[in-house]
Amino acid sequence: MSNVLVYTLDGKIYINLTNHCTNECIFCLRNDKSDVKGQELWLDNENSTAQDVIEQFEKIYQTTPSKEIIFCGYGEPMLKLEVLKEVAIYIKNKLPQCKIRINTNGHANFVYKRNIIPELKGLIDEFSVSLNGATKEEYNELSQPKFDEAYEEVKKFIKACADENISVVASVVEGYKGRHLDIKKCEQIAKDLGAKFRVREWIENGY
Numbered sequence: 097m098s099n100v101l102v103y104t105l106d107g108k109i110y111i112n113l114t115n116h117c118t119n120e121c122i123f124c125l126r127n128d129k130s131d132v133k134g135q136e137l138w139l140d141n142e143n144s145t146a147q148d149v150i151e152q153f154e155k156i157y158q159t160t161p162s163k164e165i166i167f168c169g170y171g172e173p174m175l176k177l178e179v180l181k182e183v184a185i186y187i188k189n190k191l192p193q194c195k196i197r198i199n200t201n202g203h204a205n206f207v208y209k210r211n212i213i214p215e216l217k218g219l220i221d222e223f224s225v226s227l228n229g230a231t232k233e234e235y236n237e238l239s240q241p242k243f244d245e246a247y248e249e250v251k252k253f254i255k256a257c258a259d260e261n262i263s264v265v266a267s268v269v270e271g272y273k274g275r276h277l278d279i280k281k282c283e284q285i286a287k288d289l290g291a292k293f294r295v296r297e298w299i300e301n302g303y
């Protein structure tokens with residue numbers, strides 16, 4: 097076994113920083129699978145450094161020169177904020193043509209007890225934030241957050257991205273095992289927060 101910190105999917109490069117998460121989403125792919133197209137995303141440990149990530153990135157970039165790099169794996173990438181920042185700085189300096197996105201649960205400002213978005217300005221081109229519900233109840237059922245204020249925090253996080261003029265997409269997973277969200281209301285919430293909106297239809301395999 098070895099730590100797969102960087103992997104590819106459909107010609108794009110993804111970065112898998114951690115297996116920790118402040119949600120336990122009922123649809124989370126890692127509940128059902130340990131790999132993404134054969135790339136094992138459960139890590140042996142949580143000790144990897146930015147240098148470890150960069151080494152794997154450099155190797156993978158040689159065969160997959162993706163213009164889009166996405167922080168997204170089997171865990172919440174922003175729980176490794178310092179590693180994430182270091183890697184993003186490296187990519188932006190070396191490959192300024194690449195767009196960097198973070199797929200996040202939007203809990204980071206709650207976790208760090210400060211607004212961390214300004215620290216990522218100029219590094220991150222887009223945030224994709226899991227809104228996953230028009231109400232706290234809908235959100236809690238799907239996302240099973242580990243703290244009570246999570247839904248409000250997600251909305252505040254989305255607004256904080258928009259306030260910094262960073263592109264932000266609020267996303268929802270629709271149709272998980274017959275569950276349906278109030279999509280119109282979710283879309284309006286996203287709009288009111290200054291975000292774009294994306295519905296991801298749930299599919300069994302996840303991708």
Ligand code: SF4
Pocket residue numbers: 117118119120121123124125126169170171172200201226
């Ligand atoms: S936020 Fe992402 S990593 Fe965390 S449990 Fe949900 S789907 Fe899985």
